[in-house]
Amino acid sequence: MFKGFYTVASGMLAQQRRTEILTNNMANANTPGFKADQSTIRSFPDMMMSAIKSTNIPTEKGLGIKTANPIGALNTGVYLQETIADYTQGSLRASDLKTDVALVDGQLPVDEASGNKGAIYFRLEHPSGGEAYTRNGNFTLDGQGNLVNGQGLYVLSNTGQRIQLANDNISITETGAILDENGVQVATLGVSFAANPDILMKQDNGLFRMLDNGVLPSAYGQDGVVFATKQNFLESSNVDASRSMTELMTAYRAFEANQKVLQAYDRSMEKAANEIGKV
């Protein structure tokens, strides 16, 4: 009866999802290495509409010709299609802990197929096999002296090995070399490179993973990839609080506008049901 009835409902749902994503961004405004999620809203696939009518030609037998005049395209709603992380570099925050490391993007090549800039990550061993990647360099040592992240996942070296240290009296050079207290190199911090970061999926605790446990190539020696590892620094989250708040308000008002249209439809329906043909 009213095509737009469910269209506004889908609009409300999409705006609701947007507020959910924006709230998660704001909640993670203090999380080191967090990359803000951006959402794309897309309309439902176009629907072709035609006016169907039949013309009666007054002949002996009564000939009826059915015609369909195209009216135009209409789409009947919107949905939240994708969540894509914004990979811009977060600001660096000094820390007193020797096991805190920040990745600083230097120059990263732009992927020709997708038009996205590449991204670099720390390499972690995932308990379910394969590797996980993260930008959160808030590491610590476990009892055996392995370098681990906050959830106890092992940090991997550039050769894919766990990094075992005698104590946390280490220094990490800008090129990722981990030196012990005597200045002897123990390992090189593993850094991986994704040419198109959009193919990675975000998971809990700042992990990024490839589909089907895929593995990213190392960033060392990769053509055109320039980066630095900064010890005693953490990369702050790249959430812009004021922009998130503004977007949250926009989403809220869009939600409200949809609600108002829904009410208008409801009043039209009320009229149709109760006032047409009133006796």
Place this chain on the structure above:
Amino acid sequence: MLRTMLTATNTLTQLQSQLDNISNNIANSSTHGYKAKEAQFSELLYQQFNNDKLDKTLRQSPVGIRYGVGAHISQIQANQKQGSLQTTDRDLDFAFTKENQYFNILMPEGEGQRTVYTRQGDFYVSPIANGQVMLVNGDGYPVADSNGNEIYFPDFATDFTLSPEGQLSVHYANGQVLPFNLAVSELQKPQAMEHVSGTYIGLPANLVELGLTQADILTDLQGTARSEIGLQIRTLEMSNVDLSKEMTDLIATQRSYQFNTRAVTIADQMLGLINGIR
């Protein structure tokens, strides 16, 4: 709709914990030998919604949308940085000048006692039987020597001196000198230590279950290794809390708290709109 609210409330409780942690640091900003604790956040679970399995439009990311439900404190780490030294000119005040070195304190626990570690070096003498005194810390717990025993000596000492190797010499009016080696442990992995109370840390109670031994975590400095000790007498180590950093963190955390409460308000108003459709 509730997801917005849940995300914000999940995070609010964690921000509250961070505020607690910051206020504890500020409260201990003049506790001798206190090491600042730093809380860092991490993302909570991500949930995937397969919203458009049938949609064949081109997209940049793998199918489905993924979004999280807030942030939580991933770990609270102790900052082992050296605190500044305060000269007190009191005979039994000691301060370490090297990071990760700790005194051994014999803390009574149940029937027996437990060795705990601290950098708080304000010691006292406590009289016991036969005119002897025992070296104790501010809580009255005995300070251990390098063999793990309590330190006794006769009362009425005239002077205390300390050698660079951490040997405490007690001098008497008749020229007698009694030497004691103060126990000093160097922590290799302070991350694995358990916070007991006050400025005390101890070996974790589940050390064996973790598959660790004491030697993995710390080394008791004995014999020639005692030359590595950096200990000073008549000084105390101040807490390493950086007040300006804590205050900045406090403001930032409070603002985050406000942002998240605002999200709850907005979610509530959206629920109101849904209620107000009809």
